[in-house]
Amino acid sequence: MLAYEIARELERTGHRLRHLYVSGSPGPHNGRTERATGLPDEEFLARVQRFAGYRHAAFDDPELVEVLLPVLRADVEMHENYRASSTEPLSVPITALRGEDDELVSREQAGQWSAVTRGPFAYQELPGGHMYLVDQPEQVLRLMAGSPACG
Structure with missing residues (x-):
């Protein structure tokens, strides 16, 4: 969500972004239904x-x-x-990443990012659950390094 809001602000101030990667998150206009806040x-x-x-x-x-x-x-x-600051789509290409066994964020929720951009959208699943980044960060780095936005 922080990267999304920073991307939004950068675009608003005239900066051209090359790519936004989001990971293990529903689209910014759809919050999580299960909560932990306030529990002992x-x-x-x-x-x-x-x-x-x-x-x-x-x-x-x-x-x-x-x-x-x-x-x-x-x-x-x-x-x-979190509540998104705007519903205006970004122009930056977005890639939504998700662990294929993620039980917190579904494929459908990760796919909601497609509505957040007027640019290209890609969806990529990687082996693992919600915390796939902890176990295999190299996979994400390889994926990003191979992206046309990083070339």
Whole structure:
């Protein structure tokens, strides 16, 4: 959502963007229906981990949880309460990426990004769940490096 809003602002101020990649996210005009914001700590962590299909080892260390929890809560709240600043389509090409086993964001939700651009749209699934980037970041980098926008 942050990259989308930055792209929107850059276009508004006359900057020409080459490409916008979005990952594991429904289109910006359609929020998530299941929520974790406001839950007690343990429930919140369990819900977020269920959403992501992933549990980081840092959450096994109480001292790290104390540091990470406020940041994670802020991130989740931002995503759950986000409302797009405009419905005007961008002109930049958009590629929506998604883990093929993502249980948080469906193919249909990731495909909603096609309505957000007047430019070309591409959809790409990569092996893994919602947190596919953690396990195989090289795949995303290769995909982006092979894009005409990066050449």
